[in-house]
Amino acid sequence: MDFLTSKPVCTPMVKTTPLHQQDNDPYNDPVLYRQLVGRLLYLTNTRPDLSFAIQHLRQFMAAPTIKHYKAMTCVLRHIKGTIGQGLFYPNHSIIQINGFSEYYWASCPDTRCSISSYLMFLGDSLIYWKSKKQNTVSRSSFEVEYYALAIATCEIQWLTYLLQDFQISFKEPALLYCDNASARCIASNALFHERTKYIEIDCHVVRERLQHKLFHLLPITTEEQVVDLLTKPLEPKPFSYLLRKLVIENLFSPA
Known part of the structure; x- marks a missing residue:
């Protein structure tokens, strides 16, 4: 064709x-x-x-x-x-790691596996992103969200080590945005609820880094969750809105 x-x-x-x-x-x-x-x-x-x-x-x-x-x-x-569309990297920006974590529960109609995604910004520049279907079926949307949160936490830790190895000064702590209230609550809670025992390792990973002030875990509305672009198909209007938040520019568009 x-x-x-x-x-x-x-x-x-x-x-x-x-x-x-x-x-x-x-x-x-x-x-x-x-x-x-x-x-x-x-x-x-x-x-x-x-x-x-x-x-x-x-x-x-x-x-x-x-x-x-x-x-x-x-x-x-x-x-x-x-x-002509691509990522735009401004030459002036505060060097701070900003992460966004999201999921799409049981999205695969054939296997009912979920999709977990995350985005990592260094200041205003998008430097890393990933969208992947999980290998196993999750029993609840909370489990998928917390799994995605744990992976994003490990990525923030890795980026922190990388900046330190290059001796680059950056603002601490990092910021990690999550739109799931249950995941944020359990990450900040010292007591594990009965329903979290089967994902206790992920809970410990997130809580330990949070207590050591590696990052702040912040809420975000679903409409502002930019990583939705990596988890599911969107209508043209929200797609265009979130695209601008990723600092993606079109070289052929009028200034």
């Missing part, structure tokens, strides 16, 4: 079109599908807004269907309309 004349779209994935393993007829050229996914993976190094869509499509590389290929064309049409 020739995409040079195709119409651009606002988002890389349509929210109302969930994808399954076998939800349509097999695509007649699976090699082409795999090649496209492999090439698009490189774009996620500079385009965090594509991370969710591409990691979602790569799950179907073994046996892609026509519906999966059509979802792929949506990503390509979005790239066509945002060809």
Whole structure:
């Protein structure tokens, strides 16, 4: 298919079109599908807004269907309309680690595994991000959120060590934003509730770092949670709003 004349779209994935393993007829050229996914993976190094869509499509590389290929064309049409888009790094910013942690519970319709994601900023610059489907099924949304929180905590610790090794002065403590009130409450509570025993290791990881003032755990509204871009497909309006918060600029857009 020739995409040079195709119409651009606002988002890389349509929210109302969930994808399954076998939800349509097999695509007649699976090699082409795999090649496209492999090439698009490189774009996620500079385009965090594509991370969710591409990691979602790569799950179907073994046996892609026509519906999966059509979802792929949506990503390509979005790239066509945002060809000059990329991360912007300001030359003046307070050097402080700011993290955002989020989850999407039981999002996979085939396995009911969840997606956990996080973003790491150094001042106003986005320097690290990840969106990954978990390997096991979680029994509650709280478990998924706390798992994502523990992973983000370890990343903050690693970035802190890295800055210290390079002898770079930075503002302490780091800030970690989480929109789950239960996770924040248990992270700050010395007593573990009965329902947290099966994730006690993650609880200790977060609480220990929190008590040592590695970071402050702060609330954030769902509308302001920028890492939503990495956990689920969004409508055009919230997608564009959160994109601006990631300091992603389009070189071809008017100033």
